[in-house]
Amino acid sequence: MRKPVFFTLTLALLFTVVFARADEGMWLPSLIGQGRIQDMRSKGFRLTAQDLYAVNQASLKDAIVRFGSGCTGELISDQGLLITNHHCGYGQIQQHSSVEHDYLTHGFAAMNRSEELPNPGLVVSFLVEMRDVTDQVLKGITPSTNETERMRIIDANIKTVVKKATKGNHYHASVEALYYGNQYFLFVYEVFEDVRLVFAPPSAVGKFGGDTDNWMWPRHTGDFSIFRVYAGKDNKPAPYSPDNVPYVPKKSFTISLKGIREGNFTFVYGFPGRTYQYLHSEAVRYTQEMGDPHKVKLRTLRLDIMNRAQAADPAVRIQYAAKNANVSNAWKKWQGEMKGLKRLGTVAKKQAFERRFEAWAADKPEYAGVTTRLAALYDSLEPYALARDYHTEAVLAIELLKFAGQFADARDLEPETIDRLRVAAEKFYKDYVPAIDRETAQALLAEYVRNIPERFRPAGIDVEAVFDSTLFADSVQVGRLLASGDTTAIRGAIDRDAAVRAYRAFMKAYKTAIEPEYTALNKRIDRLYRTYVRGRMEMQRGEREFYPDANSTLRIAYGRVEGYRPADAVVYEPVSTLEGVMQKDNPAIYDYDVPERLRQLYEAKDYGRWAVNGTVPVAFIATNHTTGGNSGSPVLNGRGELIGVNFDRCWEGTMSDLEYDPVACRNIALDIRYALFLIDRVGGAGYLLDEMKFAE
Ligand code: ARG
C-alpha cells in the first residue's frame, strides 16, 4: 500500500515544480494568447482572453487604474469607488490631517458624498488601449543607421505616433520600449484628475506593524484606503469641481466573499514598476556584491542614528517617522535581494547561460561576443557605479547638504523663488534635528572617504566645520535672511555659506568625474543589451516564452495561494487572521498599538457577517510575480472576482526583480474581507458596501 502513495506524491511534486516554474512572468494583457490562457485555465482560471483585455468591449482592464505615479488601484462600484493601499494614499491622508482632524491617527470616513475630500494633483489613469507600434517607431532605420541617427529617428517617429493617437480625443499617450528597444508599444490612457478621499483606517491598522513587519510574513496590516473618481456630467475627465459627478466606469470588480484556501488560483492585474530579468551576470554580481551591500551598510548607519534618537524622544519619533520609513523600506528589500541572489546562485547561472549563448552565437557575427563585450563594459563601469551609489546614498543623504542645495541651485531670487524657498524651509525645519544630521554626516562621509577614490571626490571637506559655520542648520537665521528681501545680501550669504560650498564641491565632482563616463558607458551597455536580448529570443525560440521587463505598464501575473519555508524547520502558512493582530497587540509599542474599537470587537468576538471560523481573515500570500508599483493591485480569483489587494512582497523573495524563485517568492495581499470588516465594523461606514457587488 505504501508504494503507490509514495509514487503519487512524487508525481505530484514533479507537477508542482513544472507548474510553479510558470508562476514567473508579468505578461502584457493584450498579448495573452490561447497557449497562455490554456495554462491559466489548467490552474483554475475561468475566463477568456477577451474578459481580461478588449478594446471594443468592456473588460477587466477597464476597472484598473494607475494610481498617482507609483501605485495601482481598482474600481469596486459603478459609482467610481476605488480601493488602493493605505501607503499609496498616505500622502493625501496626511495632507488632510491636522491636530484637530488627525486622520492619520484616527482614520477617516466620509459619511456622505459631500464629505469626500478632493486631492489636487492626484490623478488616476485608465488604460484605453495598448498596441505594438514597432514598425512605425523603427521606420526609416536601416542596418547602416548609426546610433545617434537612430535615436533621432525613433524620437521623431514616437512623436508622430503619439500625436496620431491623441488627435481629436482627450487621451494621453506614450510609447514605451520593450526588450531594450527591440519592440515598442503605444499606451493610451484616460486620465481623471478629480479623485476624492472616502475612507482610511487608522494608521494603527493601515500601517500596523510599521517597518518592523514591512516586507515580512506573517503580516497583519490593513493596508488599504478608499477614494472616489469624479467626472464631468458627460462622464469624461474634468478638473475638480463641486458639480462633478461620480465616474461610471466601463467595468468594476465584483467582490468575492467566498474566501480563499491554499492552492487556489489567483492573478494580479496592475502596474509593476521595474524588473531586470535579462541582466548580464556582471551586473547581477555588482548588485549582490557591491551595490546592495554598500547601500545597506550606509543605510544601517543612518537608521542606527535615527532609531536611537527616536527612541529617546517622542517628538523626534514623530519628526523622523516618514524619513525612517523611507530609508528602511529599500534597506530591508536590498538585504532580501542580496541573500536571495546568493542562495539562488544567480551569477553562476547567468555565467553558464552566457557561455551557452556564445557557443550558439559562434557562427553568427551579429551576436558573437556580445556577452564578453558587456562584461568588459561592466568592468569599466564598476568604479563609476560605486561612486554614483555613494553620491546618492552618502552625500545626498545628508539632509543639510540637500537642503542647502535647493538654495545653491536657485536660478534667481525673484519673489516667487524666495516664496518657494521659504515654504521649503518651513517644511524642512519642522522635521529637522541638526544633531541627528551631524552625526549621520560624519558617519556617512567617513565611509565615503574610505570607499571612494580621491579622483571622484572633492578635497578638504570638514564636516564639523560645515555644521559649525553654516546658517542652514538654523531656522531662525534662514528665516531672517529670506525675510530681509535684500537679494544681493541673500545671494552673498548663500554663496559664502559652508554647506552650499560643500554641496557645490560634491556636485562638481559628480558632474565632472563620475556622471559623464557613467552615462556614456551605459549608453554602450544598453545598445549591447538590444542585441543580446534579441539574440536570446532567437536562440530560445520555442524553449520558453518571453515577457518584457516591467516598466510601469499594465501586466498580469498569475499563481496560487501558497505558504513557504523561509528557513530550516520553519513553515509559513499562507493565511493570517485577526488572532495574529491581537497576538502582536502591545500598547507600549507604537507600531503594534491596536485601536481600542478593534480590541473591543475582538474581546466580544463581535464580527457579525465577517466571522470566518470564529475569527476574521486579514492577509494572504501567493506565488504571483510582482514588484514595486503593484501596490494596490487587485488580487483576483479564477472568475476575476476581487479577493484581495496587493501591498507587499516577502523579503526572502525580493530578488524576483532579477530572478524569480517559485520556492521563496510571494506577494502579500490584504484579504478583501478584512477591509470590508474594518469599513463596516470599525469605521462605521457600512453604507459604502451598498454600492459594491458581492459574489457569495
Ligand atoms: N514594502 C512596501 C512597498 O515597498 C510597503 C512600504 C510602505 N510601508 C512601510 N512600512 N514603510 O511599498
Ligand code: GLU
Ligand atoms: N509595497 C510595494 C509597492 O509600493 C510592493 C512591494 C513590492 O513588491 O515591491 O508597490
